[in-house]
Amino acid sequence: MIFNGQQDLVKLAIDPKVVQPGSDGKVDIELLEDLIVAAVSQGIEQSKALMREEMNKVTGGLGGAMPGLF
Numbered sequence: 529m530i531f532n533g534q535q536d537l538v539k540l541a542i543d544p545k546v547v548q549p550g551s552d553g554k555v556d557i558e559l560l561e562d563l564i565v566a567a568v569s570q571g572i573e574q575s576k577a578l579m580r581e582e583m584n585k586v587t588g589g590l591g592g593a594m595p596g597l598f
Contacts, residue, residue: 529567535575537568 530539546563547555 529571531571531575533575533579535572537571540564540567 529537529541532538542560542564546560549555
C-alpha cells in the first residue's frame, strides 16, 4: 500500500490468497474488508508519523510547542 504526502491512498495490492475461496467455496468478503480497513489505517498513521518527523526537522522540534498545528 502506498500513500502520498497528502495521505491519499495511491496504490493497493491484494494478496491473491485472501480472495481464494475457502473450504466452503466462498470468499470471506468480511475478512477482506477488515484487512483493507486495517491496512489503510496503518498507512495513514505511518504518513502522519513521517509528516511529524519532517516538520520537526523544519521547525527544530517546535511542532509540539505549537498547539493546533498538528
